[in-house]
Amino acid sequence: MLPAMGDNVVVSTMELEKLLSMKGGKGEASYVNNSQAQAMHAKSMLHLLKETLDRVEVEASREMPFVVVDLGCSCGINTINVVDVMIKHIMKRYEGLGLDPPEFSAFFSDLPSNDFNTLFQLLPPMPNYGVSMEECLAAKNHRSYFAAGVPGSFYRRLFPARSINVFHSAFSLHWLSQVPEAVTEKRSSAYNKGRVFIHGANEITAIAYKKQFQTDLAAFLRSRSVEMKRGGSMFLVCLGRTSLDPTDQGGAGLLFGTHFQDAWDDLVLQGLISSEKRDSFNIPVYAPSLQDFKEVVEGDGSFAIHKLEVFKGGSPLVVDQPDNASQVGKALANTCRSVSGVLVDAHIGEDLSHELFLRVEHRATCHGKDLLEQLQFYHIVASLSFVQS
Ligand SMILES: C[S@@+](CC[C@H](N)C(=O)[O-])C[C@H]1O[C@@H](n2cnc3c(N)ncnc32)[C@H](O)[C@@H]1O
Numbered sequence: 001m002l003p004a005m006g007d008n009v010v011v012s013t014m015e016l017e018k019l020l021s022m023k024g025g026k027g028e029a030s031y032v033n034n035s036q037a038q039a040m041h042a043k044s045m046l047h048l049l050k051e052t053l054d055r056v057e058v059e060a061s062r063e064m065p066f067v068v069v070d071l072g073c074s075c076g077i078n079t080i081n082v083v084d085v086m087i088k089h090i091m092k093r094y095e096g097l098g099l100d101p102p103e104f105s106a107f108f109s110d111l112p113s114n115d116f117n118t119l120f121q122l123l124p125p126m127p128n129y130g131v132s133m134e135e136c137l138a139a140k141n142h143r144s145y146f147a148a149g150v151p152g153s154f155y156r157r158l159f160p161a162r163s164i165n166v167f168h169s170a171f172s173l174h175w176l177s178q179v180p181e182a183v184t185e186k187r188s189s190a191y192n193k194g195r196v197f198i199h200g201a202n203e204i205t206a207i208a209y210k211k212q213f214q215t216d217l218a219a220f221l222r223s224r225s226v227e228m229k230r231g232g233s234m235f236l237v238c239l240g241r242t243s244l245d246p247t248d249q250g251g252a253g254l255l256f257g258t259h260f261q262d263a264w265d266d267l268v269l270q271g272l273i274s275s276e277k278r279d280s281f282n283i284p285v286y287a288p289s290l291q292d293f294k295e296v297v298e299g300d301g302s303f304a305i306h307k308l309e310v311f312k313g314g315s316p317l318v319v320d321q322p323d324n325a326s327q328v329g330k331a332l333a334n335t336c337r338s339v340s341g342v343l344v345d346a347h348i349g350e351d352l353s354h355e356l357f358l359r360v361e362h363r364a365t366c367h368g369k370d371l372l373e374q375l376q377f378y379h380i381v382a383s384l385s386f387v388q389s
Pocket of ligand 1: 020021022035038039042071072073074075076078079109110111114152153154155169170171172173175176177339
């Protein structure tokens with residue numbers, strides 16, 4: 001039975017940090033089963049990550065571990081793969097310099113509701129005591145680092161001062177710390193009436209999002225500049241856009257601003273939710289332009305920019321049969337649900353959420369061919385070195 005209109009509690013923006021997560025577990029719409037596109041996009045940027053790692057200062061002393069962090073790690077295999085790449089690359093650098101490598105620590109960090117259990121179950125085991133790091137690297141299916149999970153928002157401090165050599169974060173910084181309050185206030189000129197995202201919204205609404213993104217990114221950099229060791233580097237990738245206009249959110253705009261938006265409108269038209277209920281839901285995502293991002297890094301001043309560019313990632317939809325419209329429709333609905341399903345469930349309840357994503361799937365199936373061509377993600381890629389002590 002579907003709940004009556006207005007039965008569910010609106011989640012206040014203050015609680016976003018406690019609530020937000022990708023869909024956990026290993027089900028059809030889970031992040032684990034819907035993050036192959038991120039894996040492919042990350043793979044196509046590996047050369048840029050390795051360039052960043054080549055800039056990290058390695059210390060001759062073996063007393064302290066070399067520490068890498070993945071921020072916004074989520075619960076899939078992608079974070080484990082990227083940590084593996086980073087540690088193997090740094091290990092090679094030690095070898096190239098004729099230095100004995102230190103021990104390695106990897107911190108997997110995300111918000112507290114992340115499914116850390118699923119992540120930890122995917123981690124390869126540590127080898128037995130007495131096996132050297134070199135032997136460990138040579139052995140398949142073992143990890144060569146100590147691992148720990150760190151719950152908390154990357155918009156705040158997470159680690160002790162001067163303790164981290166490398167920060168990595170992929171496909172996460174476009175998530176805002178909150179929906180700007182003005183966007184949800186009915187009397188505000190930034191109220192996002194009729195929409196659940198800023199794609200195609202009025203400019204004032206989009207500018208409120210841009211401000212929030214820049215405030216959040218500034219807080220992120222401030223925290224990292226305290227935590228990073230001298231000589232450390234950072235590799236950041238987040239959804240971005242090629243247009244200067246913030247109301248054109250590019251690939252993110254198509255994902256959350258077309259079939260997803262239409263499905264919310266369907267629920268309103270069919271009397272399953274009120275229009276206020278729809279209008280009080282907003283996806284807390286902002287795909288910045290290069291300029292939006294650059295202004296903040298330069299304003300912070302703690303990091304030298306080695307690379308800051310827009311990178312074409314490709315489609316977020318991975319399907320075996322691209323000509324099969326129902327596969328494409330399902331992929332879009334699952335992709336959308338894996339990243340926003342937890343927020344939608346909290347806002348309208350699981351039953352209505354199920355109804356919503358059925359409608360997303362149905363609408364996307366009708367446009368399967370166009371979707372594969374048109375839905376393309378661009379990413380902002382930043383390679384930064386810590387310059388200020
Ligand atoms: C799309 S997933 C990316 C996962 C992974 N990096 C990958 O490459 O597959 C985005 C992740 O960012 C996390 N995230 C969003 N806002 C965050 C915040 N303020 N602090 C920490 N993690 C955050 C989400 O919980 C989510 O797990």
